[in-house]
Amino acid sequence: MKRNYTWLMPAALCSVILTSCGGDQAGQQQQNPMAAAAPVTAYTVKAEEVTGTDTYPGSVVALNEVELRPQVAGYITNIFVQDGQEVKKGQRLYEIDRNKYQASYQQAQANLQSAQANLARAQKDLERYERLAEREAIARQQVDYARTDVQTAQAQVAAAQAQVRNVSTDLEYSVINAPFNGTIGISQVRIGAQVSPGQPVLNTISSTDPVAVDFVINEQEISRFQNLRQGQQPDSLFTIRLTNGTTYPQPGKLIAIDRAIGRQTGTVTVRVQFPNQQRQLVPGMTVNVNVLNQDIGSQPVIPYRAVTEQLGEFYVYTIQADSVVQQNVQLGTRFGASIVVREGLKEGDQIVVEGMQRLRQGAKVQVGGPQGAPAQPAAGR
Template sequence: MKISFPLLSALSMTGALLVSCGKNEAPQQNPMAAAVPVNTYTVTQERVVGTDTYPGTVVPLNEVELRPQVSGYISQIFVKDGQRVTKGQKLYEIDRTKYQAAYNQAQANVRSAQANLNRVQKDLERYENLAKQDAIARQRVDYARADVANAQAQVAVARAQVASASTDLGYSIINAPFSGTIGISQVRVGSQVSPGQTLLNTISSDGPTGVDIVINEQELPRFNRLQQGNQPDSLFTLTLSNGSTYAHTGKLTAIDRAVGLQSGTITVRVSFPNPDRQLVSGMTVNVNVLNQDIGEQVTFPYKAVTEQLGEYFVYVVQGDSAVQQNVKLGTRFQEKIVAREGLKAGQVIVVEGIQKLRQGAKVQVGAPQAGAGAAPAAGGR
């Protein structure tokens, strides 16, 4: 049989193409999964003091704006700015001249009305005696009784005017409603003031001071339990703006009446002693609240955590593979975090090389990282 040269060339090229295609498809038919190089960590138990931290604002438990109840000009100021005052102490005086005159006039009106009442009462007694002897018309006695009733009403009106004038005269002196610290005066001697409008000053109570924090509504059941149960002394602590720890511990005293419709949050008030006046109204502080992560807890490096759709998991090494394990996270401190659920001490987890891992992937373990010693106090939310 005789085969032409062009036909032989075509058959040769077709064979080469088939061999080439076969070589390209071979890896897909027999994949070889390469092991991912990773570093691991052996989960340990450590002693932890877990706290949740909330930003807070110092608020006095009792604070009042001082505003006048009568008009006039300031004639005297009895205290210095920032001075500590006691309940009932004089603070400001509004010119009393017209109020004293009005009071004196009202008292004079009472005396006049009382004298008129005494006169008509005597007339009535005389007319009633004459009426018993039929020596006077009965109508005249009735008129005398009406005059007495009218005079009694005039006395009552005059006494009410005295009370009103006395109140205005008293309002011309502004006294401290409670013991505390007064702020910087907003008026000076000679300033004109109007009732209920002009701010004279603000006074804040000394003693225990409140710190307000805002919590999410999901945390409300926890704080309700804290309020109703026995609160340990170290449950609430303060960290000041300079990083120092406040010397006194606090106590949960109040939870606001309602959750904000827009924010979904609610205000909680914690009371702290303030003997040295370190806590000043308006200060920003951090309130530390002990949580459930107290004592021996399972801990691991936070960098081992991966999040997917709001859930957290780590890769646990089983044999030569890495398996995803869901975990419930607790308090984070420094580079570590508490595992409340999902992990046990002694398990080996991946801490480096996580980005290349998938569920069940083969791993090539490098030098493991040993667990550290006792952890410091934990904090954060």
């Protein structure tokens, strides 16, 4: 008995075709994962009024500061100022026992007077001998001896004058005066202490108004600060914030950039001068120096979380239609959770702020939820 299986062939063929079609579609879906749109949250770039600053740690230094050291030996006999007192230029500060130096000065003066009297006698003798020589009433040799006596007396007067100046200097050094207006520190010696030239440090005096603030910059910033020094400096270009969080009420002025870059650090010191009438700034105080940068006025501001970094460059994902483009940006000043974009974006651009982990160039996206958390207000920064 024969059985006819010809009716099974079309059914088997259709099954193979359907299986093949289904397998191709599944393979295409596996090979093109970008076909599925990634859910993201977007933010529309806005321009905000900002005042951008760069911050550097700095320290307050006195424009003039001198260690007071003795120039002569002796005992401290008087201290004319109190610790921490403000002093004026030329004011007496310390006195070293002057008796010995006064006696030396008086003796030097007496020696000078004696030498001057001897010179006067020798000059009169020379004049008399010269008149006698004109009448040939004296030997020429006697006149020559008289001229030699005058020259010797003149040398003795010069030596006596030098000795007077020497002991006079020692006498002056026995009283130490303030070299400039400023504030004196805590005395390191008391009355009765024995001192010698150069030792010990008696005290330190420093100027108080104005003062300077020193901070360091890296070598890439040198040209910027040189331009600031040579050009017109805005009133609020340099400000400082004290350790208690308050801003010093008066701005500063750039006065110096150090002569060379440190070989070990690659940095250079910058000095800014500040008025200090109220004595709020004390040498050695630590402050933060704020320097205005180019981020001033209306600038594009975005949430910092929208930024990604690759090999030292910064990117954001901009939304174009239903896909994203990786956009290189140059960043500026950061304000908390927000940051200024100097180049790469403009007002009105849409960027991704959430869901970036699943994105790459040209990825399909589906914007959902609110248009991103707004950046913190930048006005008045």
